[in-house]
Structures are given as C-alpha cells and as structure tokens.
C-alpha cells in the first residue's frame with residue numbers, strides 16, 4: 001500500500017521485538033536501529049517509543065525477577081533497573097545522541113506538563129537527537145497509567161504532530177482473527193473504518209512480554225487517525241517492512257485517515273476546541289504569521305481578552321485601528337494572566353517575568369490554523 005510522503009514518525013517497538021525471549025536482545029533492534037538511522041539520513045524525524053523496561057529488568061535483577069514480578073513494587077523496581085539498561089543499550093546502537101522521556105497519563109492530562117513535554121520533544125528534534133520514550137512504569141498506579149505503549153505512542157504522535165505512527169510488532173499486521181489460534185486467519189492490508197467488527201478481530205498479546213495484543217494497537221490507530229495521523233502495523237522483525245517505509249510504502253496493515261492530515265488537524269482545532277479567549281496582534285505579527293508561517297511571539301501581541309489556561313485554544317485577531325480581522329485559531333503556550341504581563345515584550349524582558357526557562361513562543365506555528 002502506497003503511503004503519503006511522511007516526514008515525522010513515531011515508531012513504537014513492542015517487548016516482542018526488544019526482548020523476544022523475555023530478555024533484552026539486539027536480534028531485531030539492529031534492524032530497527034538501521035531503519036532509524038536511514039530515515040534520519042533522508043531528513044525524516046523519528047521519535048522512538050520503546051517497550052522492554054520490565055523485560056530488561058529481569059536480566060539486571062535476576063533474583064527480584066523470580067519473585068518480584070508478582071507484586072506492584074517488585075515490577076516497578078524491575079522497570080526502574082531495566083529502563084536504565086534499555087536506554088543504554090539503545091544508545092550504543094547509534095552514532096547520534098539519544099534522550100529519554102518517561103511519561104504517564106497524568107503528564108498527558110495536565111496542560112502545563114503536556115506543553116512542556118511537547119516543547120522538550122521539539123527541542124530534542126531540533127538538536128538532532130533521538131527521543132526515546134517509555135511509560136514511567138516505576139511510579140505509576142493503575143489510575144495514572146496509559147497502560148500500554150501502543151496508546152502511549154498514539155498520544156505522543158498527536159502531541160508532536162507526527163504524520164505517521166508506526167507500530168512494530170512480532171506480527172506483520174492485523175489479521176481477521178487471532179493468527180496464533182486460527183491457521184486460516186488472513187491479513188488485512190488496509191482498514192478504512194474502525195468499528196466493532198475490527199475490534200472483534202483482535203485477540204490478546206502473543207507473548208508473555210507483550211501487553212494488550214492487537215486490541216491496544218487498534219485503539220492507538222483509532223486515536224491517531226482522529227488526528228489525521230496515518231497508522232501502520234507491521235513486523236519489526238522484517239527488513240522489508242522497514243525498507244518499504246523508507247519508500248513510503250506499507251507492507252503491513254495501514255489505517256488511513258479520510259482527507260489529508262492538515263484538514264483533519266484543522267478540523268480538530270477548529271471544531272473540537274472551543275476558543276477560550278482572544279489574542280490581538282499587530283500588523284508585523286499578522287504578516288509574519290500569514291505570509292511567513294512564523295510562530296506568534298509576545299512582541300507582536302497588543303492585547304489579551306478573556307481568561308484562559310496554558311494549552312487552551314484562542315482566537316488570533318489583527319486589530320487595525322477600529323477594524324479587526326480574524327487570522328485564525330491556535331493553542332496558547334501561556335495562560336492569559338502571564339500573557340497580560342509579557343505582551344509586547346522582547347525575549348530578555350520575558351525571561352525576567354516568566355523565568356529564564358520559559359519559552360518565548362506564544363503559539364507555535366504547528367498549533368495555529370489560519371482561517
């Protein structure tokens with residue numbers, strides 16, 4: 001199946017690839033690492049979501065592995081020890097820097113942490129670094145869990161505005177029934193609509209190390225395509241799967257959103273998010289945003305209307321004397337009270353008010369939809 005030309009992908013690799021026999025191994029990770037390196041050479045960006053911390057922990061702490069995985073703190077200790085081994089072992093496969101981000105559902109629900117995670121990822125990509133993400137298994141309880149890395153990867157894809165979500169597993173796609181139980185199961189090339197009949201095809205995990213099986217992969221695809229992100233599920237054990245992706249083709253199962261990605265994103269921003277306030281901008285900012293596709297900086301803001309929180313959607317309006325023109329809608333990286341203080345200011349002055357670590361971008365161009 002031919003895909004669109006993708007530029008930024010979240011690649012999720014399951015425990016079945018990272019630790020095929022329940023312990024950390026390079027057997028499939030060498031091929032995965034080669035794919036990441038080649039994609040980067042093609043000027044594509046990759047964010048890796050890697051499972052395998054608990055499996056790696058079993059090697060690091062064999063005694064705990066025997067008894068510890070039966071209770072929560074034991075599993076969490078295995079994940080803590082294993083995560084360090086996991087990240088080190090990925091780092092040795094690359095000649096570019098890697099960075100680790102451990103996220104929880106709470107981080108994705110809290111607006112400030114969500115924006116922080118997004119900004120950190122953007123910085124890492126700009127610095128040519130490979131972000132490697134996992135769930136922060138060592139501290140979470142059930143209520144705060146995303147629970148599986150398929151859904152976590154879909155959240156990350158949406159957070160960083162990826163145009164492709166690749167779910168690498170030990171199987172070459174979604175079958176119409178559990179292939180391990182039914183020898184006549186047939187692989188599906190492309191899913192147009194995700195409904196109950198698609199979920200009914202999915203069985204549980206294939207290995208002891210895996211979590212969720214196809215169920216969570218379909219959930220992830222559903223979450224991603226709602227945001228206009230094409231999702232593919234395929235075998236991370238096969239070099240052909242990765243080769244094809246480098247040529248914008250999918251040899252597994254693809255889930256393709258209707259319409260193009262910008263349309264879906266635009267639709268999501270425009271129709272699913274209610275504007276909580278207004279940011280009025282000057283003529284210079286209007287031109288920069290409209291003509292040059294720039295991000296909105298505080299220096300171009302003349303006034304703020306309404307009360308809103310960090311991450312809320314706001315209308316961006318050019319006010320020209322008595323007349324005003326709606327430029328678009330975007331996600332604000334600051335709340336309205338901080339914006340009241342930093343509007344019209346330049347970078348140095350902003351740092352004195354918002355702190356040296358504060359971003360000086362109010363609405364990133366990726367988060368702005370022009371009307």
Ligand SMILES: Nc1ncnc2c1ncn2[C@@H]1O[C@H](COP(=O)(O)OP(=O)(O)O)[C@@H](O)[C@H]1O
Pocket residue numbers: 013014015016017051168169170171173174175176177178179180201202203204205206207209210211212213214
């Ligand atoms: N309909 C299906 N199509 C394909 N695989 C399925 C299906 N139902 C269940 N599975 C199982 O899901 C497994 C992949 O999920 P999982 O074991 O959680 O792996 P991972 O570690 O890659 O997330 C497959 O190996 C297969 O045994």
Ligand SMILES: N[C@@H](CCC(=O)OP(=O)(O)O)C(=O)O
Pocket residue numbers: 013014015016050051052053054055079134135137147148149150209210211212213
């Ligand atoms: N966060 C866990 C993996 C969770 C998970 O979703 O596993 P998998 O189904 O193998 O991708 C770990 O690192 O062990």
